[in-house]
Amino acid sequence: MAGSSIGDIFKITTWGESHGKALGVVVDGCPAGLELCEADIQTFLNRRKPGQSKFTTQRKEDDQVEILSGVFNGVTTGTPISLIVFNKDQHSNDYSKLSDVYRPGHADYTFDEKFGIRDYRGGGRSSGRETIGRVAAGAIAVKLLHSLGIEIFTYTKAIGDIEIDYSNSDFTKQPENKLYMPDEIAYEKAVSFLSTLSGDGDSSGGLIECLVEGMPIGVGEPVFDKLDANLAKAVMSIGAIKGVEIGEGFSVSKSIGSENNDSFTISNGNIIKVTNNSGGTLGGMSDGSIIKLTAAIKPTPSIYKEQTTVNKNKEQVLINIEGRHDPVIVPRAVVVVESMVALTITDLLLKGMSSKLGNLLSIYKKQ
Amino acid sequence: MAGSSIGDIFKITTWGESHGKALGVVVDGCPAGLELCEADIQTFLNRRKPGQSKFTTQRKEDDQVEILSGVFNGVTTGTPISLIVFNKDQHSNDYSKLSDVYRPGHADYTFDEKFGIRDYRGGGRSSGRETIGRVAAGAIAVKLLHSLGIEIFTYTKAIGDIEIDYSNSDFTKQPENKLYMPDEIAYEKAVSFLSTLSGDGDSSGGLIECLVEGMPIGVGEPVFDKLDANLAKAVMSIGAIKGVEIGEGFSVSKSIGSENNDSFTISNGNIIKVTNNSGGTLGGMSDGSIIKLTAAIKPTPSIYKEQTTVNKNKEQVLINIEGRHDPVIVPRAVVVVESMVALTITDLLLKGMSSKLGNLLSIYKKQ
Amino acid sequence: MAGSSIGDIFKITTWGESHGKALGVVVDGCPAGLELCEADIQTFLNRRKPGQSKFTTQRKEDDQVEILSGVFNGVTTGTPISLIVFNKDQHSNDYSKLSDVYRPGHADYTFDEKFGIRDYRGGGRSSGRETIGRVAAGAIAVKLLHSLGIEIFTYTKAIGDIEIDYSNSDFTKQPENKLYMPDEIAYEKAVSFLSTLSGDGDSSGGLIECLVEGMPIGVGEPVFDKLDANLAKAVMSIGAIKGVEIGEGFSVSKSIGSENNDSFTISNGNIIKVTNNSGGTLGGMSDGSIIKLTAAIKPTPSIYKEQTTVNKNKEQVLINIEGRHDPVIVPRAVVVVESMVALTITDLLLKGMSSKLGNLLSIYKKQ
């Protein structure tokens, strides 16, 4: 069944394989009137581009995005926005030897079982390049949210067991280091850790955290399209993610009610929460505090070490994965998480417009 | 926007407030030919019923389910199955004093902000009673999965920091103790911990784990309706859940590729994974191993201690929550998690039927 | 697959069989703040009730609706509204002899082939009683539209070849005669025609027309969820409807562009169309003129004449359909058409709220 769309009102549909002609996305339902140009999107794609550091794959892709529709005179028209990135640096030959072998930790086996056929070149549809469409669309969502005063800040929280120290982290600006860690000390340690790991031909996992500031209150649609539920789905749908938390997440299991409950108080005439253990949601709706989401990323499954596996003929074989792959996927995934969060919030904001009859009257009565 | 439906092919729509006339669910898209009676569903509802132990709310509800449609002569007909549970033990008076106060950790404030109005009786739509519809529908999904040889086993993994010891746990049968813990030693410790906590008027969080055995390979629809993504959404949509993991979950962030990758091997002529760190999914599709999902539950926000909060008029007030509430929600949530997992898998199984042209031919050519 | 829901933002899910315990509908996504009581809905159900005249079935059903959820203190809360009508006058025995015979013009055969099982009592899910859910939900949509200044007027345009004369019809008020014809002369003729037909044990088809006044401009979502497209689906999904037209409909096939085009002009400072051949839509969006939709209804397939048919064992048999059935379904279908039109327009109005970035800003910036 069709599974390449997400969102209902602000809906994206991604397409494309790692080594096909191109990859892209159709963004349907973007409100008309948003200024948009290719540079807005390119900035985001550049954040996920390979070849950024020695810890990310050296494949050289320009990944130049083109807007094919939906924008006229620099402004969105309300019609579907089609974005495309042509593949230029496909070395299909590198991969032909993988056509009948199942790489551990990859989707080769499940794709073959599900569909009976698989574009094995570079992982085909299960390649990290699939996220191009997500990020291109995410750039639009982030720009739209910005126009509403909503800002998203996403960063690497940990590489392996090297975690940032909040008190030492600068959350006021996008981290400039290549691992997108806001704590420079942790960054230095992570670089050193990754260098060692890389020398071993191995790979590391990590944590990505995302903060959303400026949310209106009440965004999220109980009881199934809750803000936290839709965020969890959107983020868990990213290739290597194995866990998602909101607010204090797993640690709440060890907490007690009197400590975990966030008290309400009044500040400058507004209702606010004294603490934010809930991570910005109550009952699946935004509560006016900062949304906080944390995601766990598994180590890149493509490693340079020899591994034991099987092939299509059900024979045990040894495998050495050649080609280009990242010893750590975390930094490149930061912008992907940000994109999925932005897309989710945008769709829910549009969904929430009709929560009150008064909103409907205010829009249609004035016509 | 409508947010009370989940699933596309096997779709459920829940409705009802804690203290309204009734609660229920419409299950649409259930294949015809499944034997079904009220007892099948009642068994599941009984697992979430209040008043089961001294750690769950003493509200006395029969929660008797009635099948109103979609079943004829004891068999599903393919038409929508409407299930209803009438509310019998509503003490609306208990709650009237909460009409303009926002309980910490509850959805009172966000409901008011989103909709401008709120059925404050017993939490209204955000009450735990909302899960009646989920569980009633889940019972049908579990029965359908059983007919395919798929079994789900769900249990309490931890209460506070008291965690089960896997080597000491019996996973072959539904735990018979009132906390649904498969490890009797951990259970005893948890009982003791909860008694102390209860005496303090406080509450505890915990962990629920869910295992799914017998999955066909390739279930899940890349790239957004992946098995893990849809599970994450379904489980995160349950009231008190703050985190979801698949397989090794958050611990993968500290793992390295050579250890985290599950090698493939051949066993009895079949491809299997030597380990199951991935928790039964690869590329968002079932890989033939056991699906493993863990969820973190926050402590019940309703506690017997006085708390600081605000009211609608933006005044700081003190609140004492009276009425009946659970010092720990975890045991009652076990069957809710199981239900959401079953519903998700059922919907994805139906979605996966059309993955290959051959499946289509096998069904329609034989007619 | 689930097929009992329609609408995305304002979504209804109907359920129930003719002779089951009850029938009903869940209306999800209704904005909060609409005043609503059972009488609002009962008025609509009474318009489709059997036993209204000698030309409609004499089955005596109270068809009393109950609101089970989603309304608090007389106002919608934004949560799902569950409506139920219990069946009281089921004579299941009347139908048992039809369990293995396929009535001509009915869905008995197709239900059996699709699902392998069928609730044959009174047509089961394919009974006209299925429309109870549509009409109950439609009543809410009509009330919501009314609050926006949108009014729907639906009537019988023709019974057999007896058609109303527009110049002789009163379109200012709901027709009071039992056939809902706004032209009293045509009504008298139709009564006489139906009496004759009824004496023969036969049945008649007819036309229903629906006018919608006060529509904002631009409602409808190109290119697939166009206003006319969604209206066509909604109306064609009613049991006996075999054709749907917008505006001049089929006659445009014989028209030429210079005559069919509706010129624009200015009236009182507003853009209006001089004519309305388009029936109120341009490019699938409302154009500010009156929406006009016409639907063709087939003669009731249940007639009192002996017919030739087959049974499940593939034997040719004769059939005499006993029980209660209408010699003309048209008057009872008027309110069903009105309901489907209202539901469609309501959903599209809510969808259209996000067409412009400015609308989004006006709702969320003011918070």
Add this chain to the structure above:
Amino acid sequence: MAGSSIGDIFKITTWGESHGKALGVVVDGCPAGLELCEADIQTFLNRRKPGQSKFTTQRKEDDQVEILSGVFNGVTTGTPISLIVFNKDQHSNDYSKLSDVYRPGHADYTFDEKFGIRDYRGGGRSSGRETIGRVAAGAIAVKLLHSLGIEIFTYTKAIGDIEIDYSNSDFTKQPENKLYMPDEIAYEKAVSFLSTLSGDGDSSGGLIECLVEGMPIGVGEPVFDKLDANLAKAVMSIGAIKGVEIGEGFSVSKSIGSENNDSFTISNGNIIKVTNNSGGTLGGMSDGSIIKLTAAIKPTPSIYKEQTTVNKNKEQVLINIEGRHDPVIVPRAVVVVESMVALTITDLLLKGMSSKLGNLLSIYKKQ
């Protein structure tokens, strides 16, 4: 809101404006294993191409389709199929003068009102070129249906009041004349009629009919996703269509039950209908007879005659539409209707796979 997708399991999303860089479609949910190449699609696009006859616009577009994803080694892989057609012959200058004028019978006014902005070049998104995506996707659906033994035959039934004579029509092969009329005599008359009309700078409407043979029984999902309902929506969503009929359509309103009912009988051991007034559906599901759908097309609104209209500034103006436009849209719309019918049936076939528990068992138990 997003409105450019149709279908749920076999879902298409179209994008593109008349004078943008390109137009295209993403086909998501196509089962894996279907042989597919660009020529399969090109054949269909050629049927809608301009410049085919003197009665269709002389714009010269190659309309060469490219497959960008979802096909590997000549076979569909189950991943989204992205199809693109680059625009080559855009004369944007021709249209600039229309930027603030509302053409009668066009969507200029409604687009402006809905979105506040409009790509006025060549009608933008409301251009007939929007159907490129529909037809490209339709070609895939037709090929898939063919593999199941389902064939669709679509033709021009009438141009103005010149209607084909069934007894004189060859329904065994695609009509070879440029109006796609299966009756050569009617064709000659229509050519003569159109020549006269063309000389006047005027345009004509017409009728398109579509027959579907070889349908399995029971396709269609009651009660809203009925076969006839979804066909009505799909066909009515095509630009110039103003009416849709199934089977005898509007004429049933003048029929009586004893004549309109199709008797069942046994033929070669199978249940068949003696007549097919119902047009191949009963209760919204296919009944094994030929599906028959008729659609009414309005005269091309772009005519060479001077017309009265208004502009954005609400001034009355005269308009002469220059550029290239068809005096009759009917022949080019034939393949569009066929495509929408094929897409609808394909989606419903996939939806119907899960109607019986037995189907589910047959697919998953064999694994």
